[in-house]
Amino acid sequence: MIDSTHLPLIGEGPNLRADAVRNRARLLEAAARLAASHGAAAITMESVAAEAGVGKGTVSRRFGDRNGLLQALLDHSEQLFQAAFLSGPPPLGPDADAAARLRAFGPALLRHERAHLDLYLAAEPDPARRFAVPARRVRHTHVAALVRAVLPDADAEVLAHTLLSSVDVVLVDHLVRNHGMSPERVEAGWHDLVDRLVTRG
Amino acid sequence: MIDSTHLPLIGEGPNLRADAVRNRARLLEAAARLAASHGAAAITMESVAAEAGVGKGTVSRRFGDRNGLLQALLDHSEQLFQAAFLSGPPPLGPDADAAARLRAFGPALLRHERAHLDLYLAAEPDPARRFAVPARRVRHTHVAALVRAVLPDADAEVLAHTLLSSVDVVLVDHLVRNHGMSPERVEAGWHDLVDRLVTRG
Numbered sequence: 001m002i003d004s005t006h007l008p009l010i011g012e013g014p015n016l017r018a019d020a021v022r023n024r025a026r027l028l029e030a031a032a033r034l035a036a037s038h039g040a041a042a043i044t045m046e047s048v049a050a051e052a053g054v055g056k057g058t059v060s061r062r063f064g065d066r067n068g069l070l071q072a073l074l075d076h077s078e079q080l081f082q083a084a085f086l087s088g089p090p091p092l093g094p095d096a097d098a099a100a101r102l103r104a105f106g107p108a109l110l111r112h113e114r115a116h117l118d119l120y121l122a123a124e125p126d127p128a129r130r131f132a133v134p135a136r137r138v139r140h141t142h143v144a145a146l147v148r149a150v151l152p153d154a155d156a157e158v159l160a161h162t163l164l165s166s167v168d169v170v171l172v173d174h175l176v177r178n179h180g181m182s183p184e185r186v187e188a189g190w191h192d193l194v195d196r197l198v199t200r201g
Numbered sequence: 202m203i204d205s206t207h208l209p210l211i212g213e214g215p216n217l218r219a220d221a222v223r224n225r226a227r228l229l230e231a232a233a234r235l236a237a238s239h240g241a242a243a244i245t246m247e248s249v250a251a252e253a254g255v256g257k258g259t260v261s262r263r264f265g266d267r268n269g270l271l272q273a274l275l276d277h278s279e280q281l282f283q284a285a286f287l288s289g290p291p292p293l294g295p296d297a298d299a300a301a302r303l304r305a306f307g308p309a310l311l312r313h314e315r316a317h318l319d320l321y322l323a324a325e326p327d328p329a330r331r332f333a334v335p336a337r338r339v340r341h342t343h344v345a346a347l348v349r350a351v352l353p354d355a356d357a358e359v360l361a362h363t364l365l366s367s368v369d370v371v372l373v374d375h376l377v378r379n380h381g382m383s384p385e386r387v388e389a390g391w392h393d394l395v396d397r398l399v400t401r402g
Contacts, residue, residue, distance in 0.1 A: 127325040131375040154397075158367075158390035161376070165366035166359075174332040175362070189359035196355075196398055 024062055024072075027052050031073050040118040043070065074119050078135050081112045085142055098149035099198050105143060106167050106190030113169045114183060120169045131161075139164055150198055159197075166193060225263055225273075228253050232274050241319040244271065275320050279336050282313045286343055299350035300399050306344060307368050307391030314370045315384060321370045332362075340365055351399055360398075367394060 030052035034042045045066055049056040063069040090096035091104035113120050125133055144160035151159070165171070167190060175181040231253035235243045246267055250257040264270040291297035292305035314321050326334055345361035352360070366372070368391060376382040 121328070124328045127322070127371045131372055132379065155386065155390050155393060157380075158376075158382075158387065159394065161372060162363065162367035162390070162394060165369060165372060166363035168366060170328045171332055171362060171366060175359075178333065179358075181359075185356065186359065189356050189363070192356060193360065193363060 023058075027054070027059060027062055027069075028073055028076050031069060032076075035073065035116075035119065040070065040122055043073070045069065070119060070122060074116070074123055077112075077116050077119070081109075082135075082138055084108065084112075098146045099194075102143070102146040102150055102163075102198070103191060103194045105146070106163070106194070107187040109139070110167050110172060110183060110187055110190070113167075113172070117169070117173060121173060124170060136164070154197075163190075163193070166190065224259075228255070228260060228263055228270075229274055229277050232270060233277075236274065236317075236320065241271065241323055244274070246270065271320060271323060275317070275324055278313070278317050278320070282310075283336075283339055285309065285313075299347045300395075303344070303347040303351055303364075303399070304392060304395045306347070307364070307395070308388040310340070311368050311373060311384060311388055311391070314368075314373070318370070318374060322374060325371060337365070355398075364391075364394070367391065 027048060031043050031048045034047055034051055043066070045056050045059045045063075048069065049059045052059075059069065063072055085092050085101075085105060085108065087093055091100040092108050093101070096104070124130075130136070140157075140160050143163055144156045147154060147156040147159050147163070167186065172183075172186050175186060176183060228249060232244050232249045235248055235252055244267070246257050246260045246264075249270065250260045253260075260270065264273055286293050286302075286306060286309065288294055292301040293309050294302070297305070325331075331337070341358075341361050344364055345357045348355060348357040348360050348364070368387065373384075373387050376387060377384060
């Protein structure tokens with residue numbers, strides 16, 4: 001179980017010298033390649049060191065242990081996703097109108113989490129912290145702002161939780177794995193929900 | 202952590218002789234009184250025995266250990282709630298139309314879980330089983346049937362998960378405890394969501 005409570009917000013993180021940043025990025029890219037081809041289970045301090053062509057000690061000095069490495073990998077992936085919806089191209093980013101951004105957000109989140117599924121499942125926080133993790137808070141703030149723009153008379157804070165919960169990574173994994181639901185059907189469910197709300201609003 | 206995976210459906214459960222049923226009910230009522238006045242933490246084998254005026258051995262023979270006792274208490278409460286929405290009076294039960302029942306279901310669930318909050322939080326299953334527990338399946342089947350009746354063109358299975366997730370016990374506890382949201386506001390959020398969906402549908 002890795003700790004996702006401290007998933008940093010975008011732009012946070014320790015200040016590292018440029019060469020340390022490059023070394024760190026190189027190790028994370030090696031870990032990401034392993035995860036993409038063999039799943040998170042294939043990520044060990046040894047396998048990442050071998051993939052990056054460095055000694056195991058280099059990986060240990062940078063990330064401490066395997067949990068630290070998985071955590072860093074998840075942070076990296078989360079920051080890319082946050083950049084996409086906060087400042088990326090439309091329809092996800094700020095150049096699209098709020099309704100289009102809201103419509104695009106669910107499938108983008110679903111695809112992002114599907115691409116990193118075993119990392120996210122490994123990082124699932126305990127119930128008491130599930131909704132307090134920074135990554136969830138960033139997503140909620142974003143979705144609530146879009147809801148507020150599209151449905152000014154709705155309780156945006158509550159409705160944003162509903163929308164996010166509808167694509168909860170554990171729920172979607174359950175639907176896909178145990179009920180044979182296609183990811184496309186889950187995405188269509190988000191679009192249908194947003195369309196019903198927005199058309200009426 | 203008690204195991205809610207095997208929360209029985211209504212009508213399930215071991216066959217007991219009438220006196221055994223009465224004794225069991227008496228112990229559960231004693232435990233429920235303790236939970237109502239002092240919270241689930243006050244429930245121990247000793248306190249329930251004392252409250253029911255029996256020896257600790259009687260409680261142990263019936264429930265095994267404290268987890269077994271908490272489990273039985275939650276089963277009992279869940280069966281009462283299931284009876285209310287499956288066969289109780291309107292607007293929750295079958296004599297109301299589907300839209301009214303759907304509208305009433307969320308607040309009923311919210312109140313039910315709030316009344317037994319620490320039991321439900323203690324029984325929160327691990328992520329992989331969160332959506333597979335029988336109690337969740339019964340609720341989902343029920344809500345999906347109502348959605349199907351009210352919105353024949355919607356993906357009822359997906360939308361029912363969305364509705365249930367919007368009043369997830371852990372989410373609501375987070376909103377009330379950490380964000381100072383009133384239970385009434387969460388209930389209003391359910392009504393608003395259902396009204397927006399049904400008016401459009």
